[in-house]
Amino acid sequence: MKCNETTWLMYKAVLEELDVGVHIIDSDGITVIYNRKAMKTESMALEEVLNKDFRDVFGFEKNDDSTLLSALNEGKVTRNRKQTYYNNKGKEITTINNTFPIRKNNDIIGAVELSKDVTQLETVIKQNLVRAKKDVYTFNEFIGNSHAVQTMIEEAKQATRTSSSVFIIGETGTGKEIVAQSIHYGSDRSRMPFISQNCAAIPETLLESLLFGTEKGAFTGALDKPGLFELANGGTLLLDEINSLNFTLQAKLLRVLQERKIRRVGGMEEKEIDVRVIATINEDPLHALEQGRLRRDLYYRLSVVPLHIPPLRERKEDISLLTNHFIRKYNQLFGMSINGVDSSVQSALQQHSWLGNVRELEHAIEGAMNRAYQESVITLEHLPLRLRSSNIHMNTPKVHEVIGNKETLKERLERVEKDYIKDVLNGENGNISKAAEQLGMSRQSLQYRLKKFRESQIPDFVI
Template identity: 55%
Template sequence: MLKLDDLQAILHTLVDNIDTGIHIINQDGLTILYNKKMAEIEGMNHSDVLGKNIPELFNFQKESESTLMSALQTGAVTKSSKQTYFNQKGQEITTINDTFPIYDCNKQIIGAIEVAKDITNLEQIIRDNILNKGDTKFTFDSIIGRSVNFQEVIENSKRATRTASSILIVGETGTGKELFAQSIHNGSKRSSGPFISQNCAALPDSLIEGILFGTKKGAFTGSIERPGLFEQAEGGTILLDEINSLHPSLQAKLLRALQERTIRRVGDTKDKKIDVRIIATINQDPIDAIANDQLRKDLYYRLSVVSLFIPPLRERKCDIPELSKFFIQKFNILFDLNIRGISKHVFSLFDAYDWPGNVRELEHIIEGAMNLIEPEEEIIDFPHLPLPFRQKTSSLEPSISEAMISDMFKDIDDDHLSLEKYMVNTEKKYLAKVLQDHDYNISKAAKTLDISRQSLQYRLRKFNLK
């Protein structure tokens, strides 16, 4: 049989190692037990809480809002109750609590115990994802680029504002997919409604379903009645970023929402009708994502009623001067500088560089350079560039002349094609030739091109080749 000391040691180990916060106060309201998890949730030191009253340690709008004090003073029992309050450092804390009074053998209250789950980060995530009309700052006027391919995407996006069909935006990281999504929302009849953005890769599967579709109270331990982002986006637009990161089971549930215009909260048995436009983004070729089992084929076809393919920066380098000018003006205002431009040497490196991080990388490089430039200097030159970029471009030979750099700021002559247009035309001609050589047999043409049939069909649709 266990000795009392052994039993206390076991209980102490259990209380301090479970993933649930525990706080116990005595009949005077003083803390007598406060485990490690509760200290972690509330951002407090164990030694600072023991022997202290709740009002000394935490701030509530009203003392009665403390479920622990309410249990002590009134005997109230609360279950799965959401509580938001502040610690001594002013940090906001949000928990789901089960709170009970403690009775002695004479049924007198001698204390209270609170068991808490931390949802502070979840609350912050939900708040951060909700963007009202005033926060969707991007419109089509915000989009910079005059290359042929890029202008075509802009025009197609403007046409898409006229309907409520779902949209799939395809583009590498840093190409500006959310910029297009916000512009479409602000140019549509839904512009007065909410715009909600959720990165599907930012949260674990255990959380994302409840955040998207909502939860019903009692569906699982600590769950409360909460509308999901789809319900909160009613009458507006929801952007699902990196849709290929969503678990296949959730992709199936999303497909149902698209087809039937209804959603079902986690743990509920009833469907709710929704009026939401869905825009999804993906940072890789969707055909490759399907082949790698990252994207359901049926969801792809349902999402891609309108497909927008944003070209990477390396395929529209003629836009670099205009983009650079915009970022310089932006950081001149932020940093109180008067930078007039970029040296020809730097522009030659920009033109030779492959830009794996796309427009976002260009912005960061210019911001980094303007942090290193002296206040009296007016031109960004090679020594001002961030060291990693200088190291990556040290072996690149300038590939354009001064005259060509000057021409980058002008419209391309009628008798010349941009690199992007030339590459597009070349790819289209080669695809057409290979198809013709194989009597338009897709399988044989795909084998010659060393790509899958789906990838070839995707390119044929992209280039409108029949």
């Protein structure tokens, strides 16, 4: 049956929308089809691969390691095989492949490979192991003399005496991981691993394997691989932004917390674990419960020890202390000798709303010190533009919001947050990565907020 142009366009449209990489080579090893998902997985442009010899573009430890070449040269069919290889820039890629030859009259005329990307899963596990060895925070790293901070620290120190689950509530940039690590390193588990994972940073399809590990046989070529629970055994596992987990995974997590056993993906045997779980959330947990982002039973199980980290706008008496701390830090890093800030800067820092919290303040001071070359004091002109203005609209309630239109505190804060994020995004021409850096939050956290605003009843959220 011949394929006319219309039929081919239909096939091509389907190939481009598939959430699986499709790579087809002809009998000479030349790439003839390479879809969008494959480009994304392998970080390659179409022109770098299409009509090129497959062997000239991708690298393997040995050519025998290529499932696609095995299908072409030997007629070999492989299913659910894990494969690690390199693109033409030397980037390591790990995929799970289904590969088979294409035949015509018993002759092999090409080969096709369908691949799923697990590079991110492999990378995250490696990064967590490296971070577990490098990052060590204690209560001394949490800067603040305000009553709210000192009360929170005292409550956190009490939590070091037990192995109960801890639920840390705090906006992005408030220092949740510092508190979590401080609890771990102040406890009897301090000699055992501390593993941290942001649940919003990993696709849902990979999270289960990442948390619980994989068993040999889950897919062909898979090795027995421990998940984060096993890596943290005897120590502490921090699950950041727990409200990003889907309900199915939340139910499995609840079961692990109750039974203290995990089962790897593809496995039958249950393994006993001894892991203290600390979870964090960047919104009011009651709001997350109401909106269906957090299971009620999981919330009650995690919040044995609830800790609330106050946002910077609620402890502005700590701003001066934090500012001096960051100046000392970047003096050392940059080889500078800034002595402090002038009175206009102090006033601007006190007036700002700090929706990015302590992280935003640190980035503001770092940016100011980049501009204050060979100066001894940070002045207003050294601050980022959003702090220089003496009449920032987000700090001045609009008349219609105060008169004749009463708002709850929660509604007001949501509106202020929305306006500020919108202004920063517009200032960065819609570039989410740059806006996230300016706001002092991760790209994933910003994307989550944008999604929340668009789905909520907050009007006029248009970038």
